[in-house]
Amino acid sequence: MQPFEEDDTRKVQTAVVGHPGSDEPVFLPFDHGEFPDFVARYPDREFYCGSLLGGCGKRLSAKRYTSKKCHFAHHPPVSCRRTANNESSADHLYIGQAFKQWLQQQGQRDVTVSYDLFDAGSGGCITISFDRGRRTVRVQLDRMEWKSWLVDRKKLNRRTGGKADWVYGPDSMLAHNEVDAEGYALRVQCRTAGSTREVQIGTQVPGHTIEWTTLDRCRLSDFKIVTPSLEETDDGIQVRGQRPAPTPPSPAAAPASATPPALTQPVTFQLAPGTVAFTGAVPVDQAHDGRCLYDAVVQSTGSAVAPARISLPTGTAVPDHDQLWVLLGPTTLLLPAPGQSGEQAATCVITAQSIARLEDNAQELWPGLRPPGCSTAMVPAVVPPPTTSRAVADQAAPSPTPSPSPDSPPGPKAPSAPEPRKQPPAPQKESTVKLSGPEKEARAALDALLDQSRDAREAGNWGAVRQTAGYLAMLRDNPTVVAAVRSEAAAEYDVLSRWTGERTVSGHQLGHLLRRLRDEGETLPLAALRRLVDDAEAEADRLDRYLTADEIAELGRWRDELARRSGRLTLDALERLGDSVRSVLESYARAGAVVPWATLSTEVGGSLRDLHPEDQVEVLVQADRDTADDEPPLSALVTDDDSRMHSFYAQILDYLDRPVPSEADLPGQWSTDVQELHRIWRLH
Numbered sequence: 294m295q296p297f298e299e300d301d302t303r304k305v306q307t308a309v310v311g312h313p314g315s316d317e318p319v320f321l322p323f324d325h326g327e328f329p330d331f332v333a334r335y336p337d338r339e340f341y342c343g344s345l346l347g348g349c350g351k352r353l354s355a356k357r358y359t360s361k362k363c364h365f366a367h368h369p370p371v372s373c374r375r376t377a378n379n380e381s382s383a384d385h386l387y388i389g390q391a392f393k394q395w396l397q398q399q400g401q402r403d404v405t406v407s408y409d410l411f412d413a414g415s416g417g418c419i420t421i422s423f424d425r426g427r428r429t430v431r432v433q434l435d436r437m438e439w440k441s442w443l444v445d446r447k448k449l450n451r452r453t454g455g456k457a458d459w460v461y462g463p464d465s466m467l468a469h470n471e472v473d474a475e476g477y478a479l480r481v482q483c484r485t486a487g488s489t490r491e492v493q494i495g496t497q498v499p500g501h502t503i504e505w506t507t508l509d510r511c512r513l514s515d516f517k518i519v520t521p522s523l524e525e526t527d528d529g530i531q532v533r534g535q536r537p538a539p540t541p542p543s544p545a546a547a548p549a550s551a552t553p554p555a556l557t558q559p560v561t562f563q564l565a566p567g568t569v570a571f572t573g574a575v576p577v578d579q580a581h582d583g584r585c586l587y588d589a590v591v592q593s594t595g596s597a598v599a600p601a602r603i604s605l606p607t608g609t610a611v612p613d614h615d616q617l618w619v620l621l622g623p624t625t626l627l628l629p630a631p632g633q634s635g636e637q638a639a640t641c642v643i644t645a646q647s648i649a650r651l652e653d654n655a656q657e658l659w660p661g662l663r664p665p666g667c668s669t670a671m672v673p674a675v676v677p678p679p680t681t682s683r684a685v686a687d688q689a690a691p692s693p694t695p696s697p698s699p700d701s702p703p704g705p706k707a708p709s710a711p712e713p714r715k716q717p718p719a720p721q722k723e724s725t726v727k728l729s730g731p732e733k734e735a736r737a738a739l740d741a742l743l744d745q746s747r748d749a750r751e752a753g754n755w756g757a758v759r760q761t762a763g764y765l766a767m768l769r770d771n772p773t774v775v776a777a778v779r780s781e782a783a784a785e786y787d788v789l790s791r792w793t794g795e796r797t798v799s800g801h802q803l804g805h806l807l808r809r810l811r812d813e814g815e816t817l818p819l820a821a822l823r824r825l826v827d828d829a830e831a832e833a834d835r836l837d838r839y840l841t842a843d844e845i846a847e848l849g850r851w852r853d854e855l856a857r858r859s860g861r862l863t864l865d866a867l868e869r870l871g872d873s874v875r876s877v878l879e880s881y882a883r884a885g886a887v888v889p890w891a892t893l894s895t896e897v898g899g900s901l902r903d904l905h906p907e908d909q910v911e912v913l914v915q916a917d918r919d920t921a922d923d924e925p926p927l928s929a930l931v932t933d934d935d936s937r938m939h940s941f942y943a944q945i946l947d948y949l950d951r952p953v954p955s956e957a958d959l960p961g962q963w964s965t966d967v968q969e970l971h972r973i974w975r976l977h
Contacts, residue, residue: 305353305365305375307383309343310335313350316343316406318386321355322488323362329864331355331488337856338907340365342373345408346383349373354907356948357864368944384483384490385410385419388432388462391492392421395508396430410434425773427608429453430518432481434462442467446474451576454583454607458518460494468497477532479518480505496522498532564624567737568594569643570651570659571603571620574612583607584644591643592662604644612648615664621734622646649738735778738768746785750792762789783842790841803832807844810851819858819903826851862908871915873897878916878927882974887932887967890939910941914948924973925966926951938963 306323309315319340322331332338332355340355342348342365349372353365367373389406396404401423410417417435422428429449433442449457460479461468471478480495480503494511495503504522511520517530524533570592577586587603589612603612603620612618620643627642651659742764749757768774769782806829814822829848833840840848862870877896881888894901901909913928920926928945932938942963946953954962 305342305367305378306362306380307346307378308340308353308365309346309383309386310341311339313341313348314344315341316345316386316389316408318383318390318490320380320383320485320488320490321363321365325357325363327488328355328357328363332864334488338905342367342375345386345410346375347377347410348375352907354910354948366947368947380485380490381483385417385432385434387483387490388481388492389419389421391508392419392430392432395511396421396423396513398509399513401513425608427453428456430458430460432460432462433465433467435464436466439467439470442470448576448611451585452607452611456516460518461497469501472497472499477523477530479520494518494520496520496532498522564593564620564626564643567619567621567733569620569624569645570617570662571601571612572615572617572662573665574603574614574618576611577602585609585611586642587612590662592659594658598661602642604642605648606646609647613650617651617659617662617664618648619651619737620645620647621649621737647734649734649741651741732775732778735768735774739778739782742768742782743785746789750789758789758792762786765789787841787843790844803829803844806832807847810847814851814854819855822851822858823855823906826855862904867908867911868915868918870897870900870912871918874901874912875916875919875927878930879974879977881930882927882970883977885971885975887930887936889932889934889936890941891934893931910944910948913941913945917945917949920949925969927970929963929966930970 306321308319308321310317310319319335322328338355340353342351342353344350349367351373352368354368355363356366357363385408389408393404393406403425404421404423407420407422408418409420417433418437419432419434421430421432429452431445431449437445446457446459449459458479459471460481461471462480463482468478468480476499478497480497482493482495482505483490484493485491492508493505494508495505497503504520506521511518513519514525514530517523519525519530522533523530571589574587574589577588583606584604585607587605589601589603590598591601591603592598605612622645624643624645627644742761745757746761746765749761765782765786769779769786771779774782806825810825810829814825817825826848829851833844833848874893874897877888877893888896891902901912904912913926913931917926917928926945926949929942931941933940938960943953943959953959
């Protein structure tokens with residue numbers, strides 16, 4: 294690589310490909326000799342200052358230089374507050390993509406990557422979930438407060454049953470804490486390799502030694518990531534060759550439990566799913582058989598509130614302390630077992646398969662339940678909680694009660710099934726159809742969203758409509774949900790989209806542009822089609838609502854058609870076309886004239902107008918690659934069809950690293966440049 298100017302402050306080395314919200318990063322090599330290979334890898338050259346880079350979302354152009362580093366550049370006028378522009382500024386995206394591809398190679402097919410980069414509490418992290426959300430890799434990029442790390446680490450281990458991998462970036466400052474906790478820590482870093490950033494994985498062992506490797510040399514075990522420096526043992530994943538000696542049992546150790554097995558047999562009741570709600574959930578620092586425990590206040594329909602312990606699978610979402618939740622799936626009540634004492638004697642346990650958050654209609658079925666801190670004026674008076682767990686047991690279904698073992702000593706009598714009592718009927722849309730557990734849960738979620746959608750529209754609550762549409766979209770796009778529920782979710786999503794569309798003036802303009810594409814798109818010239826598609830996408834970006842499924846499909850179809858009909862030129866082709874353009878511009882400069890873009894296109898063979906807009910600018914830039922720095926660019930002679938300054942002029946100045954005047958001063962600068970060109974070329 295040849296030396297570059299050190300005072301070049303306009304270097305933007307990273308971008309994303311495809312669209313502003315893309316997580317596909319791209320790194321522009323410094324050396325101009327690698328530039329042709331780079332553009333060959335990305336023939337469409339759709340580069341953006343991506344939102345996941347902290348950027349403005351605007352288009353970027355790859356600029357080639359011979360005397361300094363090649364870099365991306367914004368199109369003027371530039372208004373971007375992105376703070377990180379160097380070669381490492383997209384490392385989080387390279388890391389997320391590398392882990393996703395590696396996990397897919399390891400046989401995982403449901404890998405999702407999310408980026409939490411700008412929340413001060415998170416310290417900047419990447420979360421990679423797989424195995425239907427039951428397993429997680431968390432990459433901690435930046436510094437995080439130690440106590441927050443302890444809490445998050447504990448929550449994540451509890452939710453995944455200990456199957457969470459923490460990986461630490463160079464600036465996290467937490468790897469030594471992980472070594473103290475686990476005996477080793479996984480590290481990550483990126484290094485420039487040609488036109489990309491290579492992701493490397495390190496294993497930090499006690500003494501701060503780090504052994505680096507690449508992900509393709511690692512494997513995924515049933516519990517953790519195993520690097521070449523680690524190995525699986527009977528005691529878990531450990532540093533290779535450093536197995537601890539087995540610890541002999543202490544002779545003074547007491548038996549784990551002095552209670553005979555018969556005394557620990559709980560009394561069990563089956564509860565009707567969807568009839569028990571809870572709030573105020575507080576995690577319990579223990580787990581059993583891959584389940585998470587929470588102390589909470591519960592209420593069954595038609596009964597009083599009571600304290601209980603909730604048991605949920607580790608893959609279930611952690612219930613927020615200040616929200617109301619309902620238990621779904623097979624639900625079981627375990628009363629305290631005979632012979633237990635202390636806390637266990639006063640605590641019943643309710644197990645369920647999943648939960649769903651309750652909305653405003655919760656007060657109808659669970660009138661005594663309110664989130665912690667809620668004003669007593671907001672809900673009806675609460676029935677005093679019972680002094681025993683009998684109140685919760687009263688809601689058991691009238692199925693036979695399992696009897697304790699004949700050999701067990703007599704204990705408290707199990708409560709009999711309650712007399713039927715009147716209670717508000719739970720809403721059921723398909724009471725004549727017997728649903729499976731997962732379908733019933735999906736149906737319950739859909740019913741809640743349908744109610745929320747209706748209430749949001751009736752109240753004219755724009756924010757609630759957008760939020761509900763987002764939840765409906767997740768339900769619609771979830772492949773594990775039954776087709777009937779997904780179809781209804783999609784239909785309601787479109788209802789919300791139409792509702793917002795009727796209230797958004799620019800929505801009518803988008804509809805007009807899409808109709809024009811349907812009516813005229815097949816017969817439009819390429820340049821006209823491109824303008825129409827760009828206008829439609831710009832309108833879509835301005836809408837303050839979600840696009841409907843039809844709008845998304847329509848825009849995608851025409852973008853694909855545009856890509857099919859237009860091809861980006863190679864760098865060599867652009868240089869050859871630029872030479873032809875320069876020859877024409879020189880003749881107009883000698884004649885003391887300007888040339889409209891359409892005329893220039895005709896004189897070089899009629900190919901300019903159908904070029905991609907960035908290629909049109911690039912051709913003019915190539916035409917000026919031999920222009921002296923102290924002379925105006927020849928391409929200033931190119932005008933619009935009315936012989937006025939072309940909109941390309943400011944971009945050309947920027948591409949050539951010339952000062953770009955303000956919008957008000959730009960026409961005056963252009964006129965001065967044209968006059969100076971005529972003066973210079975009259976002397977040739």
